[in-house]
Amino acid sequence: MxxxxxxxxxxxxxxxxxxxxxxxxxxxxxxxxxxxxxxxxxxxxxxxxxxxxxxxxxxxxxxxxxxxxxxxxxxxxxxxxxxxxxxxxxxxxxxLSDNTQKRAFKETCGFNPPTFLLISPTKRCNLRCLGCYASSSSANAEKLDYDILDRILTEKKELWGSYFTVISGGEPLMWKSDGKDIIDIAAKHNDQFFLMYTNGTLIDEKMAQRMAEVGNITPAISVEGFEKETDKRRGKGVHKKILKAFGNLRSCGVPFGISITATRNNAELVLSDEFIDFYFEKQEALYGWIFQYMPIGRSYTLDLMVTPQQRKWMFEKEQHLIRDKSLFLPDFWNSGAVANGCISGGRPGGYFYIDWNGNCLPCAFYPYYTHNIKEIYKEKGNLNTALLCPFFQAVRKWQHDYSYMKPACEVGNQIVPCISKDHPREAREIIDATGARPGDQEAEVALKDPDYYKGLVACGDEVGRLTNPIWDKEYIGPERERVRK
Ligand code: SF4
Known part of the structure; x- marks a missing residue:
């Protein structure tokens, strides 16, 4: 045409x-x-x-x-x-896209490109939450410069036809470079949509108005429960600021959601009718993402992880909320089947993560890397250099071997999709085989901590043992039956 x-x-x-x-x-x-x-x-x-x-x-x-x-x-x-x-x-x-970039990528690389990137432009944050995966604080200065972030966003469109970007941190609203902030960069890339994970405390009326004007950002604001639970983890007075942010976003017409870290202490609360009613009905959040606490980052501890029994209970409760209550509330782990399993390492339809130092990691929750985008650019490479690195290739091979696009009756249990959390043996083998390095000090300590490894393995095995019968009966069994007939 x-x-x-x-x-x-x-x-x-x-x-x-x-x-x-x-x-x-x-x-x-x-x-x-x-x-x-x-x-x-x-x-x-x-x-x-x-x-x-x-x-x-x-x-x-x-x-x-x-x-x-x-x-x-x-x-x-x-x-x-x-x-x-x-x-x-x-x-x-x-x-209406003619998928020109996607086709060109596939012809060159032999597989479909990732759909999006997760980028944390800054490690800085105005809060100091317990167990923060990024160990952020106001003292952190690491950040991506404007020209690097701008180039990444431009390249993902040109190389992959990717028009969706997830922004995290640190606190993204604290990022500034060359006099520009995150709203300015969204305005420049107004052909992309941005999902931004934020603590919400900096969304005053003016900020909400700017988001409404650019029209391509939706903030997902972190809550841990109600005021008591949120302030306990994030600091006194934070929940009140979040409620103000919700109000500012509502009156300016910016769709927003919530981001929930489920721990051993709040798993039942964050899936309760009372919680759902407060955030989805009274506060008018349109969506929510559940991130089960992953023991990485500041003062990581296995003791905050949801127990295997809680995880199974969460899966069943989430199925009810999604099927019967029509809530857009995916769980980054338990909803693995929706994405055909683990989406890390730049899998087709998936993503990879670029942190504030430019390190390219398979996932925010698998914090190891071999390539850095700033170094890649200095050596005249591009995003595909990171995407095609042996580390990411090994992660993608594991995804294929375990479940991704396997014949219907052989798909591995996607209620436990996570290479990092549910299959730590394989995650460790890939790190060792490819020489991947820790993305930060905490990831290095975790790598050397035998109790951490043992704890993750035990937890992964037990969650597998509890959910394999569900997977077998509800997902794979009917397919086997179909083949037999
Ligand atoms: S590594 Fe785990 S958390 Fe990351 S995309 Fe894969 S399943 Fe999700």
Whole structure:
């Protein structure tokens, strides 16, 4: 198609989508159709021949995302610029994309590119939370310079056709370089959408207004429970500031969510009806992400990890909340099936992580590296240099051998998808074989700590033992039965 014709079609499709989304009586039926099509494609047609239960899990998560988007519009919590930003990226760059960059990548590299990057532009933070995975504090000066961050964001579009970026930290709103902050960089890359994990304490009215104007950022604000639990981990008065941030975001029309660290002490609380009602109904969070505490970072301890029994209980409760309550609330580990297992190491459809020093790690929770993006750029390489390094290749090989795209009746248990947390033996073997180095001092200490390793192995084995029967009965068993017939 001639580029001018394509551009006109894209513009008119975006204008149409803008009208549909702005109008309740058009949007509701349009989203119903989208939901039905999602079911047909994923569950009924199931062209990739994944186990049916995996496809159902994916459908429910996407259905809930559609519900969350609709709820944001119904409650009049989406500003016109956010609506335009969402449509420009979703319609212009995803639905109507001709996938030129993805095809070019596949032709050169032989596999599909990652979908996104996680980037922590700064280690600095205004809080000092217990057990912070990044060991951040106000004293940390490590950061990525503007030109490096700008180049990474440009390259991921050009090399992979990737228009989604996750920003973490440290506190992303404390990042500044060349007089620019994170909102400025989002404004420059206004063809990408940014999910930003933040402690929320710096989202005053002015900041919320700036986010509404750029229209391509959604903050996920960290909570540990209610005021008592959040302040205990994050500091006195933090929860009150978070509630103010929620209010500022609501009144400016910026869709937001919550990010929850589940520990042995709060696992039941953060999945309780009271908690869900407070954050999703009263505070109008549209989505939530659950991160089970991973013993890395400041004062890491195995004692805060959810127990294997809690993890199994969480899986069952989360299935109920996702299927029956229509909540967009994925668990980074227990929802592994939705992503076809571990997504680290730049797997097709997955991601890798670039920290404040430029180190390229498979995942924020597998903090080891062999390549650094600043060094790569000095030597005239690019993001693909990191993506194709032997360390990431070994991680991807493990993913393939364990579960990713295996025949439907052989897919490994994706309730325990994590190379780092659930399969520490394999994680360690890959580190040893590829000479990967720790991303920070805590990761180095953990690597040398025999009790840490033993504890992780014991926990991983026990979670596997408890969840294998579920995986076998509900996910793989029906597929074996189908093959037998
Ligand atoms: S290493 Fe673990 S936490 Fe990271 S993407 Fe894989 S499963 Fe998720």
């Amino acid at each position: 001639h580029p001018k014709v394509k551009s006109m079609l894209t513009m008119s499709s975006m204008a149409l989508a803008n009208t549909v989304f702005a109008n309740d009586s058009l949007r509701r039926p349009a989203l119903k159709i989208a939901e039905k099509n999602t079911y047909n494609i994923l569950v009924k047609k199931n062209r990739s021949q994944r186990p049916r239960k995996i496809q159902e899990d994916k459908y429910y998560v996407l259905r809930n995302l559609i519900c969350a988007i609709n709820k944001g519009f119904e409650n009049k919590r989406v500003s016109p610029s956010v609506r335009r930003g969402l449509i420009k990226i979703l319609v212009g760059n995803v639905l």
